[in-house]
Amino acid sequence: MEYQSKYDFYMKFKPIYNKEGKFSDYILTYVSNSFAEAVGINPELILDKKFSEIVLDIDILGFKEFYFNITPKSKIKYELYIKDLERWYLINSFTNMSNYEGELIIYYIDISDIKQNQQFLFSTENKIYYLKDRDKLLYKDKLTGLYNKNFFEEELSRLDTKRQLPISLIMGDINGLKLINDAFGHNMGDRALKKAADIMIDSFRDEDIISRVGGDEFIILLPMTTEETALEIVERVKKKCENNPLEYIKINISFGVATKTSIDEDIDKIYKKAEDRMYFNKLKESKQAKLSMINFLKHRLEKITYETKSHYDRLKELTTMMAEELNLSETEKEELRLLCEFHDIGKIGVSKNILQKEGKLNSEEWENVKRHSEIGYYIAKEIKDASSINELILIHHERWDGLGYPGLLKNDEIPLVARIFAIADAYDVMVNDRPLQSKMTKSGALIEIKKHSGRQFDPTLA
Structure with missing residues (x-):
């Protein structure tokens, strides 16, 4: 065989089978004359040894990867940088089917010079595999990089x-x-x-x-x-x-x-x-x-928004008073309680920069904020305790005039619980200090709610 580099070499291994006829290991039977000069290892140290034994003593040739990947009659090609030798090799292994022993032959082809001038890894079956495609040959999962x-x-x-x-x-x-x-x-x-x-x-x-x-x-x-x-x-x-x-x-x-x-x-x-x-x-x-x-999401949400636990507690107190006044059923009271706790959980999916922005949001940012009710809907669906209110979370920003979001309902199509919550939420925001917004008096907040009666809020409740 004519070599392009004095550092090319090859090795031959004979397969070993157990009493049941199952493959168990390989024995190294031959190395080419160029092996000692290319690798710097005396062939006598490894000849007639099992592959599993060689792996324990020497791994500069990438033997460990071979040991866990080679099977009889398999064919593998890939490139490897051997740090100890400071050279790149194209490694080609296959089974010699021309004799009854089924020898495993492994070629190491020095491609260091080629690597300096060319970007392709190697070709097989008339297809060029670039460096970025190496995983395809090693049976890797594209997304995670794990084996498939x-x-x-x-x-x-x-x-x-x-x-x-x-x-x-x-x-x-x-x-x-x-x-x-x-x-x-x-x-x-x-x-x-x-x-x-x-x-x-x-x-x-x-x-x-x-x-x-x-x-x-x-x-x-x-x-x-x-x-x-x-x-x-x-x-x-x-x-x-x-x-x-x-x-x-x-x-x-x-x-x-x-x-x-x-x-x-x-x-x-x-x-x-x-x-x-x-x-x-x-x-x-x-x-x-x-x-x-x-719980992790709720805790983080308190850190990146102004939706604190005290806000939730105040909402529960307000909605409880309204529920008692309106003679709501126990089921509706429980829905209100859960809505107070989970209504803005979807804001965890909105950028922190948008949630904490000082000044008016642009149209794109506002669209991102409005998505929080949809995100909250999907989160609530997966929580057993909150799954009953997932649709209420989705529509808790609907308006009486139909101009709210996501814009699915208007007037009394909006469930009573969501209409009550909308008034309580707006009132609590107005009468408590928030960044960039001074609090209003309680009477001023009530006037503001009445002002938006029939537009934002249920006119009867307002």
């Missing part, structure tokens, strides 16, 4: 051997992703998935295989790991999620763990056990996770 389901399934099959026992599987599912997508948009949902992926990458070990296998589901394959160790890692992930929120959203993941300890156990049943345990934990944790998220 196809890669996980191949690895699960390959690593399901006696020497990898115990094998632990961890199934994870993000709680409240639908709430995040509905309330804050799919872009925020994607960011939540990326945040979860980053936390897991930071928490698991290099040899663990983290894959995204569904919209909000992840699975982690941990070879040679006890269930006790897997559970400890899960707790580490949960703590990091708790301490590292994504802006105003806390990431919460439910996990299920199962471990294969005997070669006689079916790995598919271990997978199912991890999945079942995850769903069981999700049933227990999902409600609490949503409540925790809502």
Whole structure:
């Protein structure tokens, strides 16, 4: 073979199979003459050793990645910068099918000079893969950068051997992703998935295989790991999620763990056990996770708006008095109480700069503010205690004359509870100090409400 660089070399490995005929490892049987000069390692130190043994002693050639990715008859191409050698290599591995032994051959082609002049990574099957596309060849999930389901399934099959026992599987599912997508948009949902992926990458070990296998589901394959160790890692992930929120959203993941300890156990049943345990934990944790998220949102909302707890308390007092005067039912009283507490929860999805802006909002900013009732509607749908008032949150800024927002209702089409709340909310805003707005006297506020009777407010109530 004619080489373009004196630093090119190749290696041959013979596959080893166990008594049951299953692949278990490779043995290094040959290295090219250029190996010693290119790598600086005496071939005698590694010849006739198992791949798994070489990985423990030497990793400057990227052997660890090979060890966890190579299977008989597989073909892999990718580029690698070897820091110790200060060179870029195009690595091409394939099985030699011309002989009955099925040798694994790995070529290392020095592309350092090419890398300085060309931007493409390499080509395969007449297709050029650029550097940004490398993940496609490594079975990566485009959004998170984790491995995808196809890669996980191949690895699960390959690593399901006696020497990898115990094998632990961890199934994870993000709680409240639908709430995040509905309330804050799919872009925020994607960011939540990326945040979860980053936390897991930071928490698991290099040899663990983290894959995204569904919209909000992840699975982690941990070879040679006890269930006790897997559970400890899960707790580490949960703590990091708790301490590292994504802006105003806390990431919460439910996990299920199962471990294969005997070669006689079916790995598919271990997978199912991890999945079942995850769903069981999700049933227990999902409600609490949503409540925790809502409390976190409410706490943050108080920091970035002028909607304080005292404002909510005053509203409850005002609406309770009005409810008693109007002989409302207990159901309506409870709806008023919840509306006082959650009416502006959707403002968490509005930019802090807009909420705290001094001066008049422009049309685009005002449109963003008006979205808070829609965002609040989606948040309330996911809260069991507040789901009964989700539509009231959506329409609590409707006006009697139909000029409110979102502009769905007018006059007595607006539920009585929302009409009562509108008057109480406006009154409380007027009689209490706010930035850029001096408070009015109580009598002045009542005059202002009567002034807008039949336009903003229900004329009978006003």
